[in-house]
Amino acid sequence: MRMVFRWYGEGNDTVTLKQIRQIPGVEGIVWALHDLPPGEVWPLERILELKRQAEAYGLHIEVVESVNVHEDIKLGLPSREKYIENYKRTIANLGQAGVKVICYNFMPVFDWIRTDLFKELEDGSTALFYESAKVDGMDPMELVRLIAENPEFTMPGWEPERLSRLTELFEAYRGVTEEHLWENLRYFLEQIIPVAEANGIRMAIHPDDPPWPVFGLPRLMHNRDHLARLLSLVDSPANGITLCSGALGASRDNDVAAMVREFADRIPFAHIRNVRVYDNGDFIETSHRARDGSVDICDVVKAYHENGFTGYARPDHGRHIWDEKCRPGYGLYDRALGIMYLWGIWDSLEREKRRREETAAC
Ligand code: CS2
């Protein structure tokens, strides 16, 4: 397991590279050129500049999250050709700089969705929260109207200044079914996977968060069958998964450890975090500790260990603790604690394995 830590860049993150290098066992950053809109080519010079910055602190830049996919590609519009060409050029530039894994997602319109970014937990810390009644079964146009009239109903991603763009996108997705989206994903992968292969890069799709369709938009990547189907679209080690235990774990129907066991060789990147799921479908992000949430993190790490996992892992999100002011979900303290918990499990499994091997050798 090769531990990495997401960093949003100089001036764009409260956490510094100096702090990241002091977290035990962290060897690299997970990064992106966040100022570039989806669809643009990432210039080699910008990539190399970032690389110099990270390397000055002994950190590598082998994992990128995300190179976002332009909506025209997901929609299957004729203009996708240009954006796919750009995506290929970005892959080639990243490969040239030594990048090994590109995380991306294929979720229409929204990436992750939460209703509250700072919901208080019992211990006074705060964390990202999803209130199911606010989203599930909600007609998006109704929501647009509601927010336009009552800005206090705004949710993350639904800020009033984004509303007209959102309306336009919802219109564009009208009539786009899940099967259309699968076809568009296949078309995209058939073109980019050979380029990834040629550049020594493994593509790793991030599952839907939350793991179900929202606002009537099709979503493809939220259960075991979806992951299996993704892998069969293009059968290459370069077509892989970012297995996010937090995203998938928000559905009680998903057995994350079982997915690790089944798909281990196609998971170049692990997101390991916990989430507490309530009976009414709400969920909140918790500490990484297995007993604090609904995902058996011990078993998830064990599943990676059993399979000799040598891919990259990050603690994904954390709570906001000790009065830290940070990006929602991306503070230093709780993610660092999470890393130490993951290493604790990993190292004890390693020791046990060595002991077993020694006994067998006697
Ligand atoms: C993730 C996603 O860590 C996160 O915030 O859950 O936002 C993830 O980075 C993207 O879906 C990857 O494309």
Ligand code: MN
């Ligand atoms: Mn994730």
